[in-house]
Amino acid sequence: MDIIIDVKNLNAWYGEKQVLYNVSLQIPRYNITAIIGPSGCGKTTFLRCLNRLHELTPGNRVEGEIYFYGKNFKGNIYDSKVDPVEIRRHMGMVFQKPNPFPMLSVYDNVAIGLKINGIRDKKKIDEIVMDSLKKAYLLDEVKDALHKSGASLSGGQQQRLCIARAIAYNPEVILLDEPTSALDPVATSKIEQLLVELKREYTIVIVTHNMQQAARIADYTAFMYLGKLIEFAPTEELFETPKNELTERYITGKFG
Amino acid sequence: MRLIDEGLARLNSKIIRMANLSRETVELAVRAYLKNERLTEKIFNNSETLRILQDEVSELAVELIARYQPVASDLRYIKSCMEIAYGFSRFGRYAYDIMQVLEVFGDLSSCDQTKIIKANDIVHKMINLSIEAFINKDLAKAEEVDKMDDDIDDIYESHLSNLIKEKPQDLRCAVSATLILRYLERIADHASYIAEAVLYIVKGERRPRK
Numbered sequence: 328m329d330i331i332i333d334v335k336n337l338n339a340w341y342g343e344k345q346v347l348y349n350v351s352l353q354i355p356r357y358n359i360t361a362i363i364g365p366s367g368c369g370k371t372t373f374l375r376c377l378n379r380l381h382e383l384t385p386g387n388r389v390e391g392e393i394y395f396y397g398k399n400f401k402g403n404i405y406d407s408k409v410d411p412v413e414i415r416r417h418m419g420m421v422f423q424k425p426n427p428f429p430m431l432s433v434y435d436n437v438a439i440g441l442k443i444n445g446i447r448d449k450k451k452i453d454e455i456v457m458d459s460l461k462k463a464y465l466l467d468e469v470k471d472a473l474h475k476s477g478a479s480l481s482g483g484q485q486q487r488l489c490i491a492r493a494i495a496y497n498p499e500v501i502l503l504d505e506p507t508s509a510l511d512p513v514a515t516s517k518i519e520q521l522l523v524e525l526k527r528e529y530t531i532v533i534v535t536h537n538m539q540q541a542a543r544i545a546d547y548t549a550f551m552y553l554g555k556l557i558e559f560a561p562t563e564e565l566f567e568t569p570k571n572e573l574t575e576r577y578i579t580g581k582f583g
Numbered sequence: 584m585r586l587i588d589e590g591l592a593r594l595n596s597k598i599i600r601m602a603n604l605s606r607e608t609v610e611l612a613v614r615a616y617l618k619n620e621r622l623t624e625k626i627f628n629n630s631e632t633l634r635i636l637q638d639e640v641s642e643l644a645v646e647l648i649a650r651y652q653p654v655a656s657d658l659r660y661i662k663s664c665m666e667i668a669y670g671f672s673r674f675g676r677y678a679y680d681i682m683q684v685l686e687v688f689g690d691l692s693s694c695d696q697t698k699i700i701k702a703n704d705i706v707h708k709m710i711n712l713s714i715e716a717f718i719n720k721d722l723a724k725a726e727e728v729d730k731m732d733d734d735i736d737d738i739y740e741s742h743l744s745n746l747i748k749e750k751p752q753d754l755r756c757a758v759s760a761t762l763i764l765r766y767l768e769r770i771a772d773h774a775s776y777i778a779e780a781v782l783y784i785v786k787g788e789r790r791p792r793k
Contacts, residue, residue, distance in 0.1 A: 539652050566654040568787030578654045580585050 330396065331356035331500065331530045332377065337391035339372050339381055346372050348554045349391075354547075356396075359522060359531040361545035361562070363538055365582065369554040370534045374502050377532065378418035379404060379411035397499045418500040419493030423508055425485035427477030427492070433460075434473040436488055437495045444496075455495055462528075463491035464521045483514025487521065494529075501525065503533040507540065519544050538578055542566050550574045587651040594643050594664050598671075601636045602714040604629055605674035609710060609770060612678035613703050615685060616763060619692040626675075626682045633675035640668035659787060663780040667717060670773040670780075674710070677766040684762050694756035702738050702767045705731055709774040716781045728778035729790075735771040739764050 332354040339347035347369045354360050362370040375381040376389055392403045397417050404414045427436045437456045446452055460466040465487040469480065477488055486506055493501055503522075507515040522531055523544055535541055541548050542562060549559040550571075558565060558574040569575045576582050608629040615622045644661045647653060653661055685691065709731050716724035742764055751757035779790050 538654070542652075542654070567658060569655050575655050579657050580587075 328353070329356045330354065332532075333394040333396070334377075335392040335394070337373070337376060337389070337393065339369070339376055339390075340388040341372075341384075342386040346554050347376070350551075350554075350556045352549060352556055352559055354530065354532060356530050357526055357528075358546040359526050359533060359544050360547045360549065361541035362532070362534045362549045362551060363536070363541050363578075364551035364557075365577065366536070368551040370551050371504055373551065374420075374504055374532060374534050377500070377502055378415045378420060380415070380420065382411070416496050417498055418502055419496055419498040421486070421489050421493055421501065421503040421506050423505040425482055425489055425509070427480070427485050427488050429476060429478035431477055432474045433469050433477050433480065433488060436477040437491050440492065440496050456491075459491040459495040460488075462494050462525065463487045464517060464524070465491055481514070483510050483517055486510060486514070486518060490518075490521065490525075494525075498529065500530045500532065503531065505534055505536060508536065515540075538566075550577060552577065587647060587653060587657060590643065590647045590651070591657065591660065594640065594647070594661065597636055597640050597643065598664055598667055599718065601633060601640070601668055601671040602717070604636075605633055605671040605678075606710050606714065608633070608675050608678040610707070612681040613699075613707075615682060616691060616699065617696060619685075619690045621685075623682050623686060626679050630672075630675035630679040633672045637668045637672040641665055656784065659784050663784045666780050667777050670777045673773045674770055677770050680766050681763050684759050684766075688755050688759045691756065691759050694753070694760065698738060698742055699760060699763055699767070702735060702764055705734050705738075706767045706771050706774070709735070709771050713774040713777040713781075716778050720781060720785050722782060722785055725778035725781040728775050732771050732775040735768050739768040 330353045334350060334352045334354070337347055337350040338345065350369075350373060362373060364370050372381055377393065379389075381387050382389055389405065392405060394402065395404050395414070395417065400413065400417055402409070404411075427433075428439065431439060434456055437459050438452050441452050441455055446455075457466065460469065465484060468484060469488075472479070477485065480488060486509075490501070490506075507518050510518065519540065522533065525531060526546075533541075533545070545562045547559065548562045548565045550557045550565065550569075550573075552573055558569060558571045560570070565574065566578060569578065608626055611622050611626055611629070614620060615626070644665050647661055648658075651657075709728050712724045712728045712731075715721060716728065742761065746757060746761065782788055782790065
């Protein structure tokens with residue numbers, strides 16, 4: 328298996344409170360990996376450790392190693408010499424609530440990151456913006472509204488705009504934290520189709536509280552409980568013949 | 584209690600009803616052969632009821648999948664119930680086929696019944712064990728059924744090879760015994776599939792088909 332992220336003995340704290348315990352997990356390249364588990368199991372924290380977002384909150388702490396085998400970066404992302412900003416460029420994040428910049432146009436929502444990163448060539452920016460919108464299955468719907476506010480789009484379109492914004496940085500990994508929990512089933516289905524399409528070019532890690540979503544789109548699924556990784560397996564195996572009794576009880580709804 | 588549990592309980596009771604009815608139907612057919620009783624209508628009706636129950640199991644299983652998107656042991660149980668229901672409906676069908684042999688050949692009580700009695704003893708145990716294995720999710724019993732299937736295969740195969748060697752005088756007895764042994768051997772196969780389904784329900788494991 329071609330591994331892009333190798334997590335080794337990851338521990339994480341919010342202040343004094345430990346929320347992840349010795350999580351070790353290998354994420355395969357060009358696959359969708361879903362993280363499931365009850366609220367508070369640490370799945371979002373795990374995701375935020377993958378691109379060093381967790382440590383941004385004062386008092387938060389991470390121990391352990393995460394090896395990233397990207398095109399332009401190879402090594403432990405928690406090595407002291409590593410610039411976290413660079414890591415976040417390789418691993419884009421999409422959040423639960425669509426968060427386009429409301430003051431910016433659809434176009435500028437995608438272009439802003441390129442401009443901040445010093446790209447001045449308008450033609451190139453144009454090319455990347457259009458390509459990102461196209462890859463995010465959004466271009467056809469917004470091509471006549473590129474200069475309208477990002478906030479004028481529907482929820483599902485806004486979320487796809489956020490995916491386009493993440494893609495524009497040319498990341499290798501896209502991390503998504505419950506990206507469809509605020510969307511209706513039709514918008515959800517579009518995002519799911521989009522993710523399955525995107526895995527041809529990107530590695531995707533998605534946190535979801537919707538087990539059926541994991542079952543529908545993920546190649547591999549991890550089940551976490553109380554800050555620990557309980558089981559990690561190919562999705563069809565985890566949902567048909569889970570090895571761990573806790574996994575069995577959680578996915579069949581026999582929990583607590 | 585989960586919402587799906589009520590549906591699973593209904594599925595379970597349908598399967599148990601099929602188990603009892605199919606066992607009774609096979610017993611009736613063998614009794615009719617041994618004692619020259621005419622039970623065609625009763626066996627036909629049972630066989631039809633089993634077929635209808637099999638459709639009901641199938642429909643309920645699909646309904647449960649559509650409503651609750653079951654996973655893990657729930658999913659394995661529902662899938663297995665469809666297979667097991669098919670097995671029980673086949674018991675009914677083969678019982679009816681045994682009855683048809685009597686319809687065609689008439690009274691067979693003067694034929695040598697030893698082999699059929701021997702095969703029936705094993706099949707009878709296999710049916711009971713497979714039902715108990717399913718009801719109690721008993722892997723040891725499921726394992727026993729699997730072993731007994733080889734005994735039935737041996738009886739049927741040695742009967743066939745003897746038939747060729749011995750060139751029987753009474754074709755009526757020979758052909759009817761061959762058919763009935765064949766139907767019992769098929770029933771035994773389905774009993775062992777039911778036992779295999781128990782292994783899949785409990786452990787998620789599949790044994791390669793023989």
